[in-house]
Amino acid sequence: MKLKDTTALTSFKYIWLLKRIFPYINQVMGRVILGFIIAIPVGMLDGIMAFALTPYMDYVLAKKDFVWEGMTILNYTIPGFSISYSTLAIAVPFAVVGFAIFQGVMKYLNSYLSDWTSLKITNNVKKDLFASLVRLDTSFYDQNTSGIIINRYLGDPDVASRGIVHEIKTLVITIFGAGSLIAVMLYSSWKLAFVAVIVFVAAFVPMFLVRKKIKSVSNENMVIAGKITTTMNETYNGNKVVTAYNLQKRQKKIFGDNIDDSFDVSISLTKRVAWMSPIMFLIASCGIAFVLWYGTYLITSGEMTTGAFASFITALLLLYKPVKSLGDTLTGLQNIFVAMGRVFELFDYRPELLDPPNPKEFKKFSDAITIENVSFEYDRGVEVLKNINLRIPKGETLAIVGNSGGGKTTLVNLIPRFYDVTKGSIKFDGVDIRDFRMADLRNNISFVFQDNFLFTGTIKDNIMLANPNASEEELQQVLEYSHLSDVVASLPDGINTELGERGLTLSGGQRQRVAIARAMLKKTDIIILDEATSALDNESEAIVQSALDNLIQNKTVFVIAHRLSTIKNADRIAVINEGELVELGTHEQLISIEGGHYKHLYEMQFKNQEEAVR
Numbered sequence: 001m002k003l004k005d006t007t008a009l010t011s012f013k014y015i016w017l018l019k020r021i022f023p024y025i026n027q028v029m030g031r032v033i034l035g036f037i038i039a040i041p042v043g044m045l046d047g048i049m050a051f052a053l054t055p056y057m058d059y060v061l062a063k064k065d066f067v068w069e070g071m072t073i074l075n076y077t078i079p080g081f082s083i084s085y086s087t088l089a090i091a092v093p094f095a096v097v098g099f100a101i102f103q104g105v106m107k108y109l110n111s112y113l114s115d116w117t118s119l120k121i122t123n124n125v126k127k128d129l130f131a132s133l134v135r136l137d138t139s140f141y142d143q144n145t146s147g148i149i150i151n152r153y154l155g156d157p158d159v160a161s162r163g164i165v166h167e168i169k170t171l172v173i174t175i176f177g178a179g180s181l182i183a184v185m186l187y188s189s190w191k192l193a194f195v196a197v198i199v200f201v202a203a204f205v206p207m208f209l210v211r212k213k214i215k216s217v218s219n220e221n222m223v224i225a226g227k228i229t230t231t232m233n234e235t236y237n238g239n240k241v242v243t244a245y246n247l248q249k250r251q252k253k254i255f256g257d258n259i260d261d262s263f264d265v266s267i268s269l270t271k272r273v274a275w276m277s278p279i280m281f282l283i284a285s286c287g288i289a290f291v292l293w294y295g296t297y298l299i300t301s302g303e304m305t306t307g308a309f310a311s312f313i314t315a316l317l318l319l320y321k322p323v324k325s326l327g328d329t330l331t332g333l334q335n336i337f338v339a340m341g342r343v344f345e346l347f348d349y350r351p352e353l354l355d356p357p358n359p360k361e362f363k364k365f366s367d368a369i370t371i372e373n374v375s376f377e378y379d380r381g382v383e384v385l386k387n388i389n390l391r392i393p394k395g396e397t398l399a400i401v402g403n404s405g406g407g408k409t410t411l412v413n414l415i416p417r418f419y420d421v422t423k424g425s426i427k428f429d430g431v432d433i434r435d436f437r438m439a440d441l442r443n444n445i446s447f448v449f450q451d452n453f454l455f456t457g458t459i460k461d462n463i464m465l466a467n468p469n470a471s472e473e474e475l476q477q478v479l480e481y482s483h484l485s486d487v488v489a490s491l492p493d494g495i496n497t498e499l500g501e502r503g504l505t506l507s508g509g510q511r512q513r514v515a516i517a518r519a520m521l522k523k524t525d526i527i528i529l530d531e532a533t534s535a536l537d538n539e540s541e542a543i544v545q546s547a548l549d550n551l552i553q554n555k556t557v558f559v560i561a562h563r564l565s566t567i568k569n570a571d572r573i574a575v576i577n578e579g580e581l582v583e584l585g586t587h588e589q590l591i592s593i594e595g596g597h598y599k600h601l602y603e604m605q606f607k608n609q610e611e612a613v614r
Helices: 014-026 029-051 053-060 085-134 138-143 146-162 164-188 190-202 205-237 239-244 248-273 276-300 306-348 408-414 438-443 459-464 472-481 485-490 508-522 538-551 564-568 587-591 597-613
Strands: 066-073 076-083 368-376 385-393 397-402 423-428 445-448 526-530 556-560 572-577 580-585
Touching: 014 029, 014 085, 014 146, 014 164, 014 306, 029 085, 029 164, 053 306, 076 085, 085 146, 085 164, 085 306, 146 164, 146 205, 146 306, 164 190, 164 306, 190 276, 190 306, 205 248, 276 306, 368 408, 385 408, 385 423, 385 556, 385 572, 385 580, 397 408, 397 564, 397 597, 408 526, 408 556, 438 445, 445 508, 445 538, 459 472, 459 508, 472 485, 472 508, 472 538, 508 538, 572 587, 572 597, 580 587, 580 597, 587 597
Parallel strands: 397 556, 397 572, 445 526, 526 556
Antiparallel strands: 066 076, 368 385, 368 423, 572 580
16 A cells, blocks of 8 residues: 555544544543533633623612522522622622633643643554554555655644544533623523524634645645655665765755645645635624624613623624634644544555464474465566475575576565565475464574664664573674674673664674674574675675674575675575576586576676685
């Protein structure tokens, strides 16, 4: 699956998306519920502020005592009471300040709980998403750039999960705030409230007109963000090539073009969305204008008091904020649902390579590896390997040579099931490798690649990856056999020396020896060496080759090599040309074939090496 082609078809399936995110919300449900409980009074207190104007204007400013006659409910009489206007003059301002303090504390608690729950949900989504990422096949990483993967697996979860609780809580605050203000308006005048509600509903219409554009722009921005990250990664990792070939202008142009594309896409959304705010403002202004005209009529006709009208106008003006906020919240929620749709598409993506339902036990390798009628294609209809047949007895070293791009590395990558064969089978002791658990299969194979990846950490950390339970004695032994002891002794912190990113603080030969030590510590019967010395100078190669000789003793070895010494020491040599096994035998057997592929390869690549040794 190419992630850049993913467009989140589930972006408008809101109930389905909420069901998918609910297990993560459920993990922090206690604080989520507490946050929602706090959110309700936070929203409603705006209505209380507006309502306070009615007694203040109708009684305090009119110098009129407030009198309540009491009432009877279910034969129970609630006695009446009265409050003087002078008492109200003091009580109302203090009540307003008290409510403001209470609302401020509630807003702080609401904000804290919102951030806490959002971060927890986001982190849990990221952990599970990363767990699904590391299970994916090698082909997934072949098809997708680092930039796309980073943005899809880190950026989308931030947008999708970090904002969901906050936005829903904001929605609750807005709804309750608007509800309390509408209640004040209904209490003041149901006729004017009817007008306000119509205005309130009309303000939402623009939101539904742009939601598809939001989805489209969000997807386009994701793709562009991936390209930007990829360019950054390539500039960082390829900095020497950039400098050597004076590619600074090229990289600058690529990065600048991507930034400009992102700007154009974002502005296209702004052009379509920015008009919502002035339209909403115009609708609200028309509503307020009508309310002022009609309210004046109600006051002069005696149907409404001045205090009630002031309270109504205050509530109406305060209502504009939650209405506008509701538009922004719904826009934010749509962005969240778009990102959420992409996140759960990642969760639903499954590896193509799977363990069998009833795996066979991987017993100790004892006989031979057989490659039977194996063909393979990366792209449908384009065969990279064609009907390969080989039998490699236990303890044999098989060198694999051939033309560049002929399929040598592809062949050895099929053995640990980095990919599955298209046709045929690979068997260990007569058992198809697809019948084993992949973890068991790979636990019995060690690898040394041309460019061995070292992780951030110490030399010891990188070696112990192969066998975390290895003893100190075993560790010291592999240091000696891999010719790392002198290197470690020369470093300030020895084996606990911290490596830079990808181990670049070590030389190429030193990194190879760390990889060889790692492979030694794994203690497997099967070794795969993929051009492990090709990038080294002669001195480094001699040391690394000696370490490799220690590694492969009494092992079954597949070695892809371009050095004659490595090839001549192999028990047999397989010549792969254009995906086909064209010759198989010892060095002496193959060199004696007139016009043979190996002899031609030898004369083109290896003869000069042999003469140089002499």
